[in-house]
Amino acid sequence: MSNKKKKNLTPTQQQYQDFANKREVKRPVFKNCIKAFLVGGTICAIGQGISTFYMYFFDFTEQTVGNPTVATLIFITMLLTGFGVYDRMAQFAGAGTAVPVTGFGNAVISAAIEHRTEGFVLGVGGNMFKLAGSVILFGVFSAFIIALVKTILIEWGGL
């Protein structure tokens, strides 16, 4: 908690904050990193397997093979999310399942499944990108700025 926020609290509240900080369970950072490394690495190795399959049997190049690979991984994620396996994996692996594109797929698909009781238009349609929306927003906006700067530099700066 920042100092500015702390000033507005009464002494008792400050005491409580200190107390809560002391009692907070320390996260096993190193262990979590190992788990994330193993699971995330495995997902990427599976992705490599799918890529190799697409390159071997269809004519994708190394640069374009990412697209069908991502789609296939998201399809697998749909099955795992639907059967409730992905949640259990995510609890074990933390960022190992969140950072690969499967985590993006899981965020979209689990939100879609969760909100279907509110109807397909307002529930599924309205909430599908509740979690993944920020990824798309910041991805698109930063890509826009970068591409714009680069284009201007190339066109007028003779880069």
Add this chain to the structure above:
Amino acid sequence: MVFLWAFIVGGLICVIGQIMFDVFKLTPGHTLSTLVVAGAVLDGFGLYEPLIDFAGAGATVPITSFGNSLVHGAMAEAEKHGVIGVVTGMFEVTSSGISAAIIFGMIGAIFFKPKG
């Protein structure tokens, strides 16, 4: 050999994410947004492409590649149409990930029931 590098590089990117979770106490939303922006910036400097050549799926599967391919699509179109191409080409390369997420999300919502 490329499998090993995919495993190591992909694993390392996940470790970066885990460190952002645990050490900097960011929410998954903040972490993923930061990683996407990082991917876009790396591609802006032309550093992501060599990583894909080197690690294959280790670089294309993590969410950082989303930022990379957004910039890629925008730049490819910008070469043809100038500044307007930045907007029109944005999703050219990334469409598969987002369309797949939307399509399979809908299919999932139709066929699966929420648990728990």
